[in-house]
Amino acid sequence: MATLIVKGPDGSEREVALVKRITSVGRDVENDVPVADPGLPATALHIHFDGRDYNAAAHERADMTVNGKRRTAWRLAPGDRIRVAATELFFDPAPRSVVTARPQSGQRLLALETLVRFSERLLGATDLARLLDELMDALLEVTQADKGFLILLEDGEMSVRAARNVARETIEGAVDRVSDSIIARVVQTRRPIVVADALHDREWSGSSSVVNLKLCSVMCAPLMQKGDVFGVIYLGNDNVVSLFDEKALEALTVFAAQASLLVQNAILLDGLRRENLTLKEAVSSKQYGDLIGAGASMREVYRRIEKVAATDISVLVSGETGTGKEVVAREIHRRSGRANGPFVAVNCGAIPESLLESELFGHVKGAFTGAVATRMGKFQAAHGGTLFLDEIGDMPLALQVKILRALQERAVTKVGDTRPEPVDLRVVAATNRVLEEEIKKGTFREDLYYRLNVVAIQLPPLRDRGEDTLVLGKYFLQKYGKEFGAKVRGFTPSALVAMRKYAWPGNIRELENRVKKAVVLADRALVSAEDLDLRPEILEPILPLAQAKEEFQKRYINEVLERNAGNRTKTAKDLGVDPRTIFRHLEKLEAERRGQPPPPDEGEAP
Ligand SMILES: Nc1ncnc2c1ncn2[C@@H]1O[C@H](COP(=O)(O)OP(=O)(O)OP(=O)(O)O)[C@@H](O)[C@H]1O
Structure with missing residues (x-):
């Protein structure tokens, strides 16, 4: 073992045994040989032992001279004098003293120090692969090995979870290289092995890892949990024959015993984190913007929004009250190129007819009694954004004409004014009426209907959304639980049943x-x-027998259809009815959904 005599700028001298394969020298205390010389770079140079010779290499831009000549790299000979800034280093290939680069740290202590650091980082770290790489890098440092592998046994298969060399790089193709008899022995005996001189060892010189990795020296220790081997740490040295000795094996054994627990914890934590992520993804997949629900009918709604959002096409959203028509309109706006513009909602059904025109188009001062100042309307307010015309079916006929004109001409005129003002907006209208029926009755203009209904989005009533009722219920429970700091955590099973039953x-x-x-x-x-006020009598109101029978039949066919993933032929077979019965059942549902009269019954008994 060679010695380095270090002379600092203050004339102090100390001897350092070059025990490591790479010894760093510099101003920083993290170096193996820290020197209090303000002129030194943080790390000035490395001394690298290649198994035969010691070589000095200047670190990055450090100005290094050897025997008075500038060098960046130099194979050291006895008596060589290295100088960087005001620090001098003398090389002596003979061992001199017992002072090591880290005098206070024996290998065991170093191993333990490394483990403590690892366990501290364990809780905060999110990347298991990187964590294991760092653990192996630290172990290479402690044991002065060239290569290290952390191998786990998963379902009887070996999987290399970290494969590192001394340059802190990943060794590619590691699985094929290390799967061999040395590991098999350690797994079988549950005891560590050191093969000090692998090339000359009769038993192990032919082992595939020794040959493949050109190793001269090998150590391998088991990772154990509750008496079972769940992996191994395998270390190899390809340069210094017999570098590993019993002491190094002892350090590895201490390390492996402690590391077993930490690696197990890291794997467990990683598993939990992944599971958590999957759960989060599952929850978020039940959500589209502010819309909750993952059933087939809502997925169709999301698909439509996705298609039309980026265009300027008018959309007509229909559905019963409270089905989320405004949420859909906001979602279309949020996903459109107008998202930075205003979203203006007008409830056409809630404004008295006499005020509606001024509310929509604005008015000039004095236009009518009480018009004390000029005011703009909702159309002008929505300029550059989206105008949401809610309850459009309640719009009086006279105003329907004006709205149609405004949309066609892209301009509006204030009440009491004659000058039209250009407006640039997108219209999303909503209704809980069946506008086709209103057209037939003459209460809604067909031309306005076609202008608004370029794309139709039909929102299903909640009672037809299946499991989404519970998904929504849980979502609101969480939302308001958080908002009110309530201690509720979920629903009782009977509450879940009631929520599914209620209409x-x-x-x-x-x-x-x-x-x-x-x-x-x-x-x-x-x-x-x-708590939800879902009492039995509102869940199951008393119905005339014929209606009750029909309700039951409807629900039962739906359930069997769901169980058969929508397969109508199989459903008909299971229920012992003609497939036409199922088709007619579905036609009836569709008509109900559209608010249309049921198709005529062919009188076929189910
Ligand atoms: N899919 C959904 N996910 C989460 N919340 C929803 C959803 N649909 C509706 N809501 C909530 O339900 C309430 C009613 O929604 P919204 O006002 O959009 O319904 P609407 O169909 O426009 O009602 P109306 O016809 O009475 O105007 C709102 O508080 C809304 O946030």
């Missing part, structure tokens, strides 16, 4: 309100059907 005439708005009220008033962790 929800007020749809999502009603569900939201019932859950919100229950969360505010609940004093237990689980919200019950009573």
Whole structure:
């Protein structure tokens, strides 16, 4: 073992045994040989032992001279004098003293120090692969090995989870290189092995890892949990024959014993993190912007929004009250090129007819009694953005003409004014009426209908959304639980059943309100059907027998269809009816959904 005599700028001298394969020298205390010389770079040079010779290499831009000549790299000979800034280093190939580069740290201590650092980082780290790489890098440092592998046994298969060399790089193709008899022995005996001189060892010189990795010296220790081997740490040295000795094996054994627990924890934590992520993804896949729901009908709605959002096409959203028509309109706006512009909502049904025109188009001062100042309307306010005309079916006929004109001419005129003002907006209209019926009745203009209904989005009532009712219920429970700091955690099983059974005439708005009220008033962790005011009599009102029979039949066919993933032929077979019965059932549902009269019954018995 060679010695380096270090002379600092203050004339102090010390001897350092070059025990490591790479010894760093510099101003920084992290170096193996720190020197208090302000002129030195943080790391000035490395001394590298290649198994035969010691070589000095200047670090980056360090100005190094050897025997008075500038050098960047130099194979050291006895008596060579290296100088960087005011620091001098003398090389002596003979061992001199017992002072090592880290005098206070024996290998065992170093191993433990490394483990402590590793365990501290364990909780904060999110990347298991990187963490294991760092663990192996630290171990290479401790044991002065050239190559290190952390191998786990998963379902009887070896999987190399970290393969590192002394340059802190990943060794490619590691699995093929290390799968061999040395590891098999360690796994079988559960005891560590050191093969000090592998090339001359009769038993191991032919081992594939020794040959493939051109190793001269090998150590391998098991990673154990509750008496079982779940992996191994394998270290190899390809340069210094017999570098590993019993002491190095002892350091590795200490390290492996402690590392077993930490690696197990790291794997467990990693698994939990992944699981958490998958759960989060599952939850977020039930959400599209602010819209919650993952059932087939809502997925079709999302698909439509996705298609039309980026265009300027008019959209007509229809559905019963509280089904989320305004949320859909906002989502279209949010995903459009107008997202930075305003979103202006007008409830056409809530404004008295006499005020509606001025509300929509604005008015000039003095236009009518009470018009004390000029005011712009909702059309002008929505300039550059989206105008949401809610309850468009309630719009009086006279105003329907004016709206149509405004949309065609892209201009509006204030009440009492004669000058049209250009407006640039996109219209999303909504209705809970069946506008086709209104057209037939003569209460809605067909030309306006076609202008608004370029693309139609039909929102299903909540009672037809299947599992989404529960998904929405849980979403509101979480939302309001958080908002009100309530201690509720979920629903009782009977509350879940009640939520599925109830017809929800007020749809999502009603569900939201019932859950919100229950969360505010609940004093237990689980919200019950009573907390939701879902009493048996409203769940199952008494119906005339014929209607009850029909309701039951409808629900039962739906359930069997769902169980058969929508397969109509199989459903008909399971129920022992003609397939036409199932087709007619679906036609009826569709007509109901559209608010149309049911198709004529052919009188066929199910
Ligand atoms: N898919 C959904 N996910 C989450 N919340 C929803 C969803 N649909 C509706 N809501 C909520 O339900 C309530 C009613 O929604 P919204 O006002 O959009 O319904 P609407 O169909 O426009 O009602 P109306 O016809 O009475 O105007 C709102 O609080 C809304 O946030």
